[in-house]
Amino acid sequence: MAEYNTMELMICVASRELEDGASVGVGTGAPCAAVMLAQKTAAPNLLIMFEAGGVSPILPEMPISVGDSRTTWKAIMASGMCEIMETACRGMLDYTFLGGAQIDMYGNLNSTRIGADHQKPKVRLPGSGGANDFGSFAWRMMVMTPQDSKRFVEKCSYVTTPGWISGGDSRTRSGLAPGAGPYKIITNMAVMDFEPSSKRMRIVSINPGYVEKDVHDNCGFELLRAQKISETRAPSDEELRILREEVDPYRYIIGR
Amino acid sequence: MDVLEQGVGRLFTDPDADKARAFFRTKSRKLESKLMTVKDAVGKFAHDGDYLAIGGFGANRIPTAVCHELVRQGRKNMGFAGHTSTHDFQILCAGKIFNRCDIAYIIGLEARGLSPNARRYMESGDVEVCEWSNYSLSARLKAAAMGVSFVPTRNIMGTDTFKFSGAKVIQCPYTGTRYVAMPALFPDISAIHVHEADIYGNCRVRGITVSDLDLARASKRLIITAERIVHNDVIRSEPSYTVIPFYLVDAVCEVPYGSYPGNMYSEYFSDEEHLREWLKAEREPEEFKKFLDTHIYNCNDHFDYLEVNGGFAKMQQLRQKELMLLNNKR
Numbered sequence: 001m002a003e004y005n006t007m008e009l010m011i012c013v014a015s016r017e018l019e020d021g022a023s024v025g026v027g028t029g030a031p032c033a034a035v036m037l038a039q040k041t042a043a044p045n046l047l048i049m050f051e052a053g054g055v056s057p058i059l060p061e062m063p064i065s066v067g068d069s070r071t072t073w074k075a076i077m078a079s080g081m082c083e084i085m086e087t088a089c090r091g092m093l094d095y096t097f098l099g100g101a102q103i104d105m106y107g108n109l110n111s112t113r114i115g116a117d118h119q120k121p122k123v124r125l126p127g128s129g130g131a132n133d134f135g136s137f138a139w140r141m142m143v144m145t146p147q148d149s150k151r152f153v154e155k156c157s158y159v160t161t162p163g164w165i166s167g168g169d170s171r172t173r174s175g176l177a178p179g180a181g182p183y184k185i186i187t188n189m190a191v192m193d194f195e196p197s198s199k200r201m202r203i204v205s206i207n208p209g210y211v212e213k214d215v216h217d218n219c220g221f222e223l224l225r226a227q228k229i230s231e232t233r234a235p236s237d238e239e240l241r242i243l244r245e246e247v248d249p250y251r252y253i254i255g256r
Numbered sequence: 257m258d259v260l261e262q263g264v265g266r267l268f269t270d271p272d273a274d275k276a277r278a279f280f281r282t283k284s285r286k287l288e289s290k291l292m293t294v295k296d297a298v299g300k301f302a303h304d305g306d307y308l309a310i311g312g313f314g315a316n317r318i319p320t321a322v323c324h325e326l327v328r329q330g331r332k333n334m335g336f337a338g339h340t341s342t343h344d345f346q347i348l349c350a351g352k353i354f355n356r357c358d359i360a361y362i363i364g365l366e367a368r369g370l371s372p373n374a375r376r377y378m379e380s381g382d383v384e385v386c387e388w389s390n391y392s393l394s395a396r397l398k399a400a401a402m403g404v405s406f407v408p409t410r411n412i413m414g415t416d417t418f419k420f421s422g423a424k425v426i427q428c429p430y431t432g433t434r435y436v437a438m439p440a441l442f443p444d445i446s447a448i449h450v451h452e453a454d455i456y457g458n459c460r461v462r463g464i465t466v467s468d469l470d471l472a473r474a475s476k477r478l479i480i481t482a483e484r485i486v487h488n489d490v491i492r493s494e495p496s497y498t499v500i501p502f503y504l505v506d507a508v509c510e511v512p513y514g515s516y517p518g519n520m521y522s523e524y525f526s527d528e529e530h531l532r533e534w535l536k537a538e539r540e541p542e543e544f545k546k547f548l549d550t551h552i553y554n555c556n557d558h559f560d561y562l563e564v565n566g567g568f569a570k571m572q573q574l575r576q577k578e579l580m581l582l583n584n585k586r
Contacts (some may be wrong), residue, residue: 028367051390052313052340053464060580065366067313067340068519068526069578072463078521080465081340082398085391089410108415112387118420120381126364128389128417129340136411158416165414174414175425175434252367 031097051130088137096138107163107182140183147187164199263421265386297507307335311448314342327351396441400474408435457505463521
């Protein structure tokens with residue numbers, strides 16, 4: 001089996017979730033690498049949207065901003081934020097990838113602050129950007145993140161982007177569109193989904209090189225277990241070749 | 257209409273559409289030259305205490321010259337729309353020009369990392385904040401552009417982003433669905449960088465438009481900086497290309513490489529090396545002071561700034577990079 005690092009594994013696992021013909025709202029970094037890899041493997045007709053207005057580019061290289069010129073390189077359309085977010089709100093955005101400094105058992109995300117005082121925060125972070133919007137509208141929200149108990153917390157200091165809120169039907173009761181919400185959480189150690197009625201995070205597969213105890217030990221809340229927990233499929237030689245040679249030749253992402 | 261829930265944030269601008277109508281009634285519809293320098297435009301139209309918004313997307317098609325000039329002229333106590341803001345935010349924080357901020361995205365420079373100085377400023381307690389998301393602010397500008405006091409959206413509910421916003425949740429009179437009523441945002445002054453404009457302010461933009469078409473319409477006063485001034489005949493030869501018409505515009509300034517060090521679609525790529533210098537200089541406040549002297553305070557205008565950073569040779573390199581003519585390793 002080929003040698004690979006955990007970032008490469010996470011990108012390959014994430015890319016396999018995207019089926020051909022689906023639409024995905026994406027940012028920069030690892031999710032963008034996953035989307036580019038999907039486009040060059042199983043999903044050549046993936047419809048890519050960037051929040052700033054880029055629609056369906058043929059990405060020549062990794063964008064450094066979700067609004068830079070690469071996001072409209074040989075694109076179908078160069079539009080704007082309302083066009084993208086309204087398309088998502090109408091129900092035409094299948095997937096999005098988001099992240100944050102903290103995530104809880106319902107997939108709620110914090111990218112705003114650490115500490116309790118909002119006007120004078122201990123640590124101020126960028127805020128929502130388009131995350132809350134994509135997280136509110138996309139049918140299936142995914143997260144790619146390293147896993148540790150500082151990041152996987154019982155309670156976020158602040159909920160920037162909605163997951164399943166407080167579980168059950170709380171998300172729909174809040175007013176957000178029914179049927180949309182967190183779908184898969186891909187970490188360096190495992191892949192999680194959400195138990196359908198409680199909406200709590202649960203382990204579905206463990207990455208090669210880790211055991212289930214690692215996953216529990218590096219999580220600040222109790223993780224549920226799927227009926228059958230499998231081993232996450234390792235990256236294939238072909239996936240790694242494309243990722244290294246075509247998607248991220250300068251190792252901006254996979255070199256981290 | 258009943259309010260079902262309400263955020264705790266303060267609205268920094270008045271969403272009243274009738275008051276906005278009264279203002280827009282007085283705005284000039286004369287087709288007359290508005291060509292002036294950035295120095296004069298900022299001096300004339302951007303005042304202490306005004307609420308400011310900046311077009312583009314962070315380090316893409318931003319009016320850098322206006323941001324620098326606001327800092328150089330020492331504007332204070334402004335309100336700011338922290339909407340998709342990255343390098344523009346970094347510049348404005350360097351001058352501490354605002355003391356209240358609507359936040360959608362601030363401090364970060366996307367994949368480049370976080371601005372240490374902007375972070376210090378936002379953690380100081382000197383800036384009153386109200387939370388939103390990028391689309392929330394886009395929708396607020398859209399409401400203003402429509403000439404109404406709110407539009408319904410279906411985001412931010414159930415989160416702290418709503419709780420710390422100035423928004424309200426209402427119920428649809430037709431379906432009973434819950435929506436956020438996003439209050440109209442009418443900025444006092446905005447600046448947008450475009451590819452081409454004529455002397456009257458008729459503008460053409462290539463590439464993504466972000467929220468700039470609504471921003472131009474929502475703003476009480478608008479400064480346009482343009483890569484190139486074109487003749488009015490050019491505008492009239494293809495009216496379908498005009499995205500911002502002259503009657504929205506108060507000042508037109510020709511600023512070639514006006515988005516530098518940001519990216520300008522089909523013109524030049526961002527100067528990643530210089531953006532890294534900014535982030536590095538910000539780590540040490542004393543070092544940063546010197547850096548600002550070199551790059552802003554001791555420059556008269558954007559031409560000086562470009563000269564300090566490599567002048568025409570650098571611009572040519574960034575142009576070739578934008579068009580993918582070179583090896584693009586950053």
